[in-house]
Amino acid sequence: xxxxxxxxxxxxxxxxxxxxxxxxxxxxxxxxxxxxxxxxxxxxxxxxxxxxxxxxxxxxxxxxxxxxxxxxxxxxxxxxxxxxxxxxxxxxxxxxxxxxxxxxxxxxxxxxxxxxxxxxxxxxxxxxxxxxxxxxxxxxxxxxxxxxxxxxxxxxx
Amino acid sequence: xxxxxxxxxxxxxxxxxxxxxxxxxxxxxxxxxxxxxxxxxxxxxxxxxxxxxxxxxxxxxxxxxxxxxxxxxxxxxxxxxxxxxxxxxxxxxxxxxxxxxxxxxxxxxxxxxxxxxxxxxxxxxxxxxxxxxxxxxxxxxxxxxxxxxxxxxxxxxxxxxxxxxxxxxxxxxxxxxxxxxxxxxxxxxxxxxxxxxxxxxxxxxxxxxxxxxxxxxxxxxxxxxxxxxxxxxxxxxxxxxxxxxxxxxxxxxxxxxxxxxxxxxxxxxxxxxxxxxxxxxxxxxxxxxxxxxxxxxxxxxxxxxxxxxxxxxxxxxxxxxxxxxxxxxxxxxxxxxxxxxxxxxxxxxxxxxxxxxxxxxxxxxxxxxxxxxxxxxxxxxxxxxxxxxxxxxxxxxxxxxxxxxxxxxxxxxxxxxxxxxxxxxxxxxxxxxxxxxxxxxxxxxxxxxxxxxxxxxxxxxxxxxxxxxxxxxxxxxxxxxxxxxxxxxxxxxxxxxxxxxxxxxxxxxxxxxxxxxxxxxxxxxxxxxxxxxxxxxxxxxxxxxxxxxxxxxxxxxxxxxxxxxxxxxxxxxxxxxxxxxxxxxxxxxxxxxxxxxxxxxxxxxxxxxxxxxxxxxxxxxxxxxxxxxxxxxxxxxxxxxxxxxxxxxxxxxxxxxxxxxxxxxxxxxxxxxxxxxxxxxxxxxxxxxxxxxxxxxxxxxxxxxxxxxxxxxxxxxxxxxxxxxxxxxxxxxxxxxxxxxxxxxxxxxxxxxxxxxxxxxxxxxxxxxxxxxxxxxxxx
Numbered sequence: 027x028x029x030x031x032x033x034x035x036x037x038x039x040x041x042x043x044x045x046x047x048x049x050x051x052x053x054x055x056x057x058x059x060x061x062x063x064x065x066x067x068x069x070x071x072x073x074x075x076x077x078x079x080x081x082x083x084x085x086x087x088x089x090x091x092x093x094x095x096x097x098x099x100x101x102x103x104x105x106x107x108x109x110x111x112x113x114x115x116x117x118x119x120x121x122x123x124x125x126x127x128x129x130x131x132x133x134x135x136x137x138x139x140x141x142x143x144x145x146x147x148x149x150x151x152x153x154x155x156x157x158x159x160x161x162x163x164x165x166x167x168x169x170x171x172x173x174x175x176x177x178x179x180x181x182x183x
Numbered sequence: 184x185x186x187x188x189x190x191x192x193x194x195x196x197x198x199x200x201x202x203x204x205x206x207x208x209x210x211x212x213x214x215x216x217x218x219x220x221x222x223x224x225x226x227x228x229x230x231x232x233x234x235x236x237x238x239x240x241x242x243x244x245x246x247x248x249x250x251x252x253x254x255x256x257x258x259x260x261x262x263x264x265x266x267x268x269x270x271x272x273x274x275x276x277x278x279x280x281x282x283x284x285x286x287x288x289x290x291x292x293x294x295x296x297x298x299x300x301x302x303x304x305x306x307x308x309x310x311x312x313x314x315x316x317x318x319x320x321x322x323x324x325x326x327x328x329x330x331x332x333x334x335x336x337x338x339x340x341x342x343x344x345x346x347x348x349x350x351x352x353x354x355x356x357x358x359x360x361x362x363x364x365x366x367x368x369x370x371x372x373x374x375x376x377x378x379x380x381x382x383x384x385x386x387x388x389x390x391x392x393x394x395x396x397x398x399x400x401x402x403x404x405x406x407x408x409x410x411x412x413x414x415x416x417x418x419x420x421x422x423x424x425x426x427x428x429x430x431x432x433x434x435x436x437x438x439x440x441x442x443x444x445x446x447x448x449x450x451x452x453x454x455x456x457x458x459x460x461x462x463x464x465x466x467x468x469x470x471x472x473x474x475x476x477x478x479x480x481x482x483x484x485x486x487x488x489x490x491x492x493x494x495x496x497x498x499x500x501x502x503x504x505x506x507x508x509x510x511x512x513x514x515x516x517x518x519x520x521x522x523x524x525x526x527x528x529x530x531x532x533x534x535x536x537x538x539x540x541x542x543x544x545x546x547x548x549x550x551x552x553x554x555x556x557x558x559x560x561x562x563x564x565x566x567x568x569x570x571x572x573x574x575x576x577x578x579x580x581x582x583x584x585x586x587x588x589x590x591x592x593x594x595x596x597x598x599x600x601x602x603x604x605x606x607x608x609x610x611x612x613x614x615x616x617x618x619x620x621x622x623x624x625x626x627x628x629x630x631x632x633x634x635x636x637x638x639x640x641x642x643x644x645x646x647x648x649x650x651x652x653x654x655x656x657x658x659x660x661x662x663x664x665x666x667x668x669x670x671x672x673x674x675x676x677x678x679x680x681x682x683x684x685x686x687x688x689x690x691x692x693x694x695x696x697x698x699x700x701x702x703x704x705x706x707x708x709x710x711x712x713x714x715x716x717x718x719x720x721x722x723x724x725x726x727x728x729x730x731x732x733x734x735x736x737x738x739x740x741x742x743x744x745x746x747x748x749x750x751x752x753x754x755x756x757x758x759x760x761x762x763x764x765x766x767x768x769x770x771x772x773x774x775x776x777x778x779x780x781x782x783x784x785x786x787x788x789x790x791x792x793x794x795x796x797x798x799x800x801x802x803x804x805x806x807x808x809x810x811x812x813x814x815x816x817x818x819x820x821x822x823x824x825x826x827x828x829x830x831x832x833x834x835x836x837x838x839x840x841x842x843x844x845x846x847x848x849x850x851x852x853x854x855x856x857x858x859x860x861x862x863x864x865x866x867x868x869x870x871x872x873x874x875x876x877x878x879x880x881x882x883x884x885x886x887x888x889x890x891x892x893x894x895x896x897x898x899x900x901x902x903x904x905x906x907x908x909x910x911x912x913x914x915x916x917x918x919x920x921x922x923x924x925x926x927x928x929x930x931x932x933x934x935x936x937x938x939x940x941x942x943x944x945x946x947x948x949x950x951x952x953x954x955x956x957x958x959x960x961x962x963x
Contacts, residue, residue, distance in 0.1 A: 058210065058217040059209070061389070062216075062888050063391070063886075066887065068886035071389055104678045108205070108209070112205075116204045119198065121207050121208060122689065122855055122859065124437060124687060125440060132210065141265075157891060158389065159389055162855075162860075163858075164858045165854075165858065166894070167894070175458075
């Protein structure tokens, strides 16, 4: 079947099987920043924004996403300028192996879009579905706080 | 103190961004599974449904006939060479008890066959069409069962060298003595004894194992693998598949976490053989379920520790007995067993009488292997639990007891020499040790004096604090080897070529920082290429906390050699202008070589002269390092917990790890190593456990049912980097990758005891176990 998706701002048509997940289609089409860690919705490595909300793309049938807007990690930086979340993850040392990072940043983006000034508990809740085995989350929490501040400044500035 | 010897650094000690960071946060295709090669075959594995069985017959003809199947591999058409998957240096201290495919299966999940097909669907369909007739054998599902008289023999084959006593299911055995432990106990005033047990636990890197192979344009085999040991992969695959080593190139791209499980050479042989047979690229990726049932685990152990002390608190006799479950194969059986003692006992070097002994036994359960902490994690649970009991017995503050007995600068332990990696070790004296300071800082941070023994209660919830102390090592002395090449470019930049393997630890970055520091350039002028057997010099790999210390020293040496060449050229250039020629007093800074008289030339000018003008040569050097010692990082670990006496739930409120890793080359990355390993350790302590059916099948092979900690579950973790300077280390550094994981189990156990007076001796400390212990304690 054919589906149409707007991926990172570009409208694209894909040939998919009815059983294909959005994760499979995105990776097949070259969006390799979308990672597979479990294929069961447990780890969050495959998170993308689907119509503005973070979802585990391994749990979404591609056909169901027909007509939707998708943002993957590849679409986050604009003209080579990193998003404040990407900058903060680098500056705070929140990236170790980097495999969970795309999903973690996407989940954080969803959080900060809807809660621009989250407290620590809300941040922990916001990335609760994104497992990281390297960092212990400490540096992610700081990175997300730092990014939130920058994004608020940008909005008001 | 040692800190005064610390030179003023420019790049070292700074929180530089990861050199691969931008690629990672923008989702660039940097991992082994991200590369699309046209015509790639998908490889899937048929795993044994039985814990112990002989393969009587295997018929793959129907699978082979399925359209889209390129080849099927079984024991009938693959090399029968015995080897170990351990991924260690050569010769390996692990038995050669495995084959690509064997005529016998030894655990649920063991390899039976593999299919390579055009698509994953076809490969999975083909697996179902492989007909296997098994003769089931009695299975051994416990260490006691393995050692029982008349137990079935798991490795009854005759061609597996290196097994200690196959007939008794004993993969490895260690027994060392210092002094006279029996007499030591006889002379002791207080004696305590404790037995602790640890569970089956999985590494669970978020990226599963993945290998992509292909033939390059010259017909050479290229293996891209999420491996910690590219050079060992090349050696082992060459031997198993009987391919000349020079026909193989192994590349480690970015890798999504390892923690020891990717030291194993688990899949490279399969993908490589498919590519050699078909001429086509082959991709094998383990599913999450396969990670649990068919990769590797931590060695579950039962450890008995007996301590004897004089009434003044001086440890006098120390006995540790280990029974380790290596599962179906003996990979890392001997060395993990050895490390239970070698990485724990030297910390209490005041005990003059020590007996360490133990066995690693085979069972028909998943295969244990290398896992961050490498036996020390299990050993410290028993040792540090016993130390707390000893403190109770002596009526002494556990913190004071540890201070009284812990190793210090200038001291040694006979264990260093007696107990190595499955053989004798190497004598060493501790040259840097911030343990005393770590205890002090950690205690202050957690509020030890105010909180210890107070047991504040709120409803059914009671709080307590606990602590423990730890050491690890920095590489394997006189075994590990690393090499580095530094080569200069005419814009004043440098290529740094290292065999060292960055698992996400940030080693590419800290090794670049070492080179940049010595060469007087920013990190951006150091181009790092690592882990490619065709391009980079040899390195044993990322394990045993070796990279910062061993690979770091190789980088330091190579950079110093290049620095010398740079200064020679600079001196010649400045001599033309009548400059000062005392080369020893040149300084490299801000991308310039500056003579003692203050005159200087840029590095770019120096390299341009060397390449194009006068006395032309390539400014470059390769250096190697084999350590003569393994300086231990040290840690004092503290936790405050809250135990709910009604539900049995244990919550860690705060965790403090005060760590001495010498000079922290990149403090945030060093903290990150500790934070991550502490989080993993808290998982072991509280939630993580592989569960088995009565037939030996893993019952919880998902990240939903096997609970690793998420952001809501991890308490605030405070890492304190305690400054010290390791004189033998690169820029004063020691390694820090593993030590953190040893802390949580004993620290939390001791904090639970402080809160509610129960001694938990079996991990994880689930609500059920807490409630059982609370009930057992209550009279009646």
